[in-house]
Amino acid sequence: MLKGKKILIGVTGSIAAYKTATLVRLLVKQGAMVKVMMTPGAEQFITPLTLSTVSGNPVLMHLSDNDSWANHVLLGRWADLFIIAPLSCNTLAKMANGICDNLLMAVYLSATCKVMIAPAMDEDMWNHPATRMNMQRMDEYGHHILPVAYGSLASGLTGNGRMAEPDAIVDEAQRFFFRTQDLVNQRVLITAGPTYEPIDPVRFIGNHSSGMMGFALASASRDRGAHVTLVTGPVQLPDITGVDMVRVQTADQMYEACHRVFPETDIAILAAAVADYKVAEPAPEKIKKKDDTLSLDLVKNKDILQSLGAIKTKQIVVGFALETNNEEANALKKLEAKNADFIVLNSLRDAGAGFGSATNKITLFSRDGKRFQFDLKSKQAVAEDILNTILSHEKH
């Protein structure tokens, strides 16, 4: 419940603005006091009347109306949390540069509370270096970023750039208000993303892992007070403030980085989709096309999870299993074979689970035979479920 929490919602010009009505309704249903501000551009996508009706408060749009002045400083101070959803490319750029040309920007620049942003834009805009740089700034300013989802976009194309779903935003708001600091003085090691195994100087063997699950685990652990090392393969995600970032390419590099920090680690969660095989001898020069077929000699990569499971002393070691069939039996086999304490199963048969998706559906198995099943949730919420389960289980 969010009873009595004061939440300010900023709405900017994006087609996703229609979802903000649902977001406001969900927050009000949880007991929050919600005030809504809109940029002039947002009005083209949703009416102030809709948002004032669902929030129960007049919608604020202008710095001044006739002869009265909207007190942006007090509005920023009134809120316990300021959520900008959807955040358009344009307002993002203004926030990154401190441009104050409307009420929403004036409130943003004078807000003293936590700012949460849910960007929404077309994939090409999302990938533009200017947007990447602006998002990096959001992270540096300490804002809470709700990752964009993959799916169909307003342009008719499919890609990254959809706004986080309203219930995922509400989950994040809940977490912001009721966060527990139960990982203070704990060192957490997390792996994320794919690994790229070189074939020659320009080609590699890789996979579609986005790194989102591992990154969500890293920021959730940091928020609970842990000292976090995130070892990640090549992904499109920005560094997480307050987390020791180790960016690697290959499974061998990931192995080295993990073993370096493991002796000091309390909890290791291995969410990376490590390539099982690497090319035995990557070509020193670009391979030219010649024959109709080409054979590559592959050799097995070292199994990082298994190697850590074999040397663990005090550490809690958690692995992931992504399965397409015989899910439970395969996951339990991995738990045993790799001497892990927990294994997180996600099945590719579940819609909304696995690579590239902003959501996941997991079942957790513990070494002592317990089974914890969860619904489809945002990867942030899944990260919290994983940490809650590990920590509460370990206490017993």
Ligand code: CTP
């Ligand atoms: N893993 C690892 N190092 C590897 C391969 C996997 O640390 N070289 C870890 C993953 O991070 C994950 C777990 O092991 O936590 C399960 O990975 P998966 O690839 O599904 O298991 P495999 O044992 O490789 O089984 P298979 O590919 O046959 O399903």
